[in-house]
Amino acid sequence: MQTTDATVIQNHERLGATPQILASLKAKVGEGAFDSWLKGVSFGAVGATGVAGVFVPTGFMKSWVSKNYKKEILEAMEENGVAASDLRFCVRPASASATAGKPAPAEETAEARPSSLASLCDTAVAAPIGSALDPRFAFEGFVVGKPNEFAVAAAKRLASSPKSPFNPLFFYSGVGLGKTHLMQAIAWEIRRMAPERSVAYLSAEKFMGLFTEALRTRSTGSFKDMFRSVDVLLVDDVQFLIGKGATQEEFFHTFNALIESGSQLVMAADRAPMLLDGIGERLQNRMVGGLVANIDPPNYDLRLNIVRFKQARLGVELPPEVVEFLALRVTSNVRELEGALLRLIAHADLMTEEITVARAEVLLGDVLGGAARRLSLDDIQRKVAEHFKISSDDILSARRDRSVARPRQVAMYLSKHLTSRSLPEIGRRFKKDHTTVIHAVRTIEGLMARDAGLARDVEVLSRQLGGC
Numbered sequence: 001m002q003t004t005d006a007t008v009i010q011n012h013e014r015l016g017a018t019p020q021i022l023a024s025l026k027a028k029v030g031e032g033a034f035d036s037w038l039k040g041v042s043f044g045a046v047g048a049t050g051v052a053g054v055f056v057p058t059g060f061m062k063s064w065v066s067k068n069y070k071k072e073i074l075e076a077m078e079e080n081g082v083a084a085s086d087l088r089f090c091v092r093p094a095s096a097s098a099t100a101g102k103p104a105p106a107e108e109t110a111e112a113r114p115s116s117l118a119s120l121c122d123t124a125v126a127a128p129i130g131s132a133l134d135p136r137f138a139f140e141g142f143v144v145g146k147p148n149e150f151a152v153a154a155a156k157r158l159a160s161s162p163k164s165p166f167n168p169l170f171f172y173s174g175v176g177l178g179k180t181h182l183m184q185a186i187a188w189e190i191r192r193m194a195p196e197r198s199v200a201y202l203s204a205e206k207f208m209g210l211f212t213e214a215l216r217t218r219s220t221g222s223f224k225d226m227f228r229s230v231d232v233l234l235v236d237d238v239q240f241l242i243g244k245g246a247t248q249e250e251f252f253h254t255f256n257a258l259i260e261s262g263s264q265l266v267m268a269a270d271r272a273p274m275l276l277d278g279i280g281e282r283l284q285n286r287m288v289g290g291l292v293a294n295i296d297p298p299n300y301d302l303r304l305n306i307v308r309f310k311q312a313r314l315g316v317e318l319p320p321e322v323v324e325f326l327a328l329r330v331t332s333n334v335r336e337l338e339g340a341l342l343r344l345i346a347h348a349d350l351m352t353e354e355i356t357v358a359r360a361e362v363l364l365g366d367v368l369g370g371a372a373r374r375l376s377l378d379d380i381q382r383k384v385a386e387h388f389k390i391s392s393d394d395i396l397s398a399r400r401d402r403s404v405a406r407p408r409q410v411a412m413y414l415s416k417h418l419t420s421r422s423l424p425e426i427g428r429r430f431k432k433d434h435t436t437v438i439h440a441v442r443t444i445e446g447l448m449a450r451d452a453g454l455a456r457d458v459e460v461l462s463r464q465l466g467g468c
Ligand code: ADP
Pocket: 137, 141, 142, 143, 144, 148, 173, 174, 175, 176, 177, 178, 179, 180, 181, 182, 306, 334, 335, 338
């Protein structure tokens, strides 16, 4: 049955039965999955065609919820006396998302109402300045560790200070390490704690789009006013402005005007300000005039904590060895780690499949890289021997002094975690029996928690062996 966006939008009054439907959904999918995906959903009245609108806060959630929870939503509606024959999933306008989703900021700040209702069901809504914030990107959802603790501390300080403690604040890191998440967490926090302050978050690309549009419609005056009336402006991915002559220049003026009027500016880029070649020296100098906070790639500890945290949030539990496998093997960035976790969960869930390390290795083949999949025990023994400056023969010998026994245990540990070989098989290849392997794995696990040097050795080795 066909329905138009317009029909769905006309019916975007909140259904009276929304709380009951949500309660039924929670009972069906469990609290963890409900909190992660369904809590912020609202429903529209059923239209003449039998189609009901389901409104979700972001594009990403739209695709996930429509793919995974359609059946449950239809059932929950029916149980509560709402007979819909089909659902239409839409990204809710920014102004509506704040009232239903969590965290619930006060409205209406610089993020105003959508200009065109017709785009609601297909894309995140474009407000005049700010973009919709992702409800998952709050401080509560951000796992802190050594590589990001400075950036988090700066973000929290800024969000909780009525006066700018440093201006501008500039975040930089490689992709998928949490810049966007932290910027949006700042925005959520300010809206929660100081709703009277106007906050706008947007990408540099969107800044350029708005500016171009203002030029085209000869409304640069109102463009300037709009930006200059914001208390806290967060601009993401400013590397996009490199080489964008007029936009870059306008950004520079906006930047100066905001700072001079005491407004707070927060920026993020994929590199340090001084490496933003081609963005203009004046702008670069101003960027370093505040606080520059870098986020390092996650270390093993942080990766492990992130996987544990995310699976708990999603209300699932993979076997601990699979969790460790993920943390050891998916080292590049958090986005990829999250993607790998979601993929395993989706398989466990949709295929009711038990996820073992061997299965994870197959399912994540493309993330882990071709070379990594074929990792042999010989490779591991050779690499570990090299790292600890002993010979491969020593590893296979019966020598028990620590300078040889410890590397041997590390090699066994890595064989267990980085490959899907069985314990007896690993034992055979090390000329030991499987109980020795179990003992080695436990010993190294215990030591890694206490001995930072050893943890680093294991981290470096697994990265080299994983080839990622
Ligand atoms: P960037 O903007 O640096 O490219 P994002 O902020 O988009 O990265 O982060 C990518 C994904 O990883 C997001 O889903 C984000 O929630 C998640 N993420 C990154 N760092 C962390 C962290 N420390 N704790 C929890 N999630 C994180």
